[in-house]
């Protein structure tokens with residue numbers, strides 16, 4: 001299942017007006033798809049515009065998303081897209097940070113890690129077991145558990161449903177990182193195991209309000225967030 005792009009409908013409404021598209025605006029349903037590239041589609045059926053955007057855009061600034069919306073709407077409604085929007089989108093696509101992001105997403109999506117929960121400082125096996133009992137009534141299936149081969153800059157952990165594995169950022173496997181912080185990341189990834197989004201890959205899952213509410217049930221939520229903010 002794709003994930004809803006919260007606020008995406010408002011962006012499309014706004015751009016619809018800005019481009020001067022003719023007719024009654026459709027109802028926009030915007031979802032994020034794990035395309036691992038920058039393809040987006042827009043289909044109009046009756047009064048509903050179904051928009052699929054690549055989840056690579058999750059980390060893009062709002063003006064870039066607006067520019068992508070303008071290009072899609074411009075095609076459908078045959079409106080000219082203002083030059084500054086086209087330029088902005090082109091710059092984003094060509095930026096080395098975007099290329100790197102796409103490359104790293106592809107790499108992470110494809111890479112299977114060994115099932116090796118014990119790191120140098122933290123062991124994920126007992127953590128998984130106790131989190132499972134405390135928050136999942138012991139019912140959560142255990143995916144492969146391991147640490148990334150190299151430290152990652154962008155994220156602390158990921159669950160990849162296609163490989164059925166949780167990979168934790170090697171950066172966290174350090175005695176200076178308290179176990180509640182590691183547990184919090186592991187708990188977050190376990191929630192992704194519980195609520196799988198089919199066809200969504202590691203690191204690009206969107207989080208529903210329900211997901212965020214469940215995440216807050218973690219006993220050391222505030223403390224863990226604070227610590228992780230500091231080392232981010």
Ligand SMILES: [Zn+2]
Pocket residue numbers: 188192205207
């Ligand atoms: Zn997540």
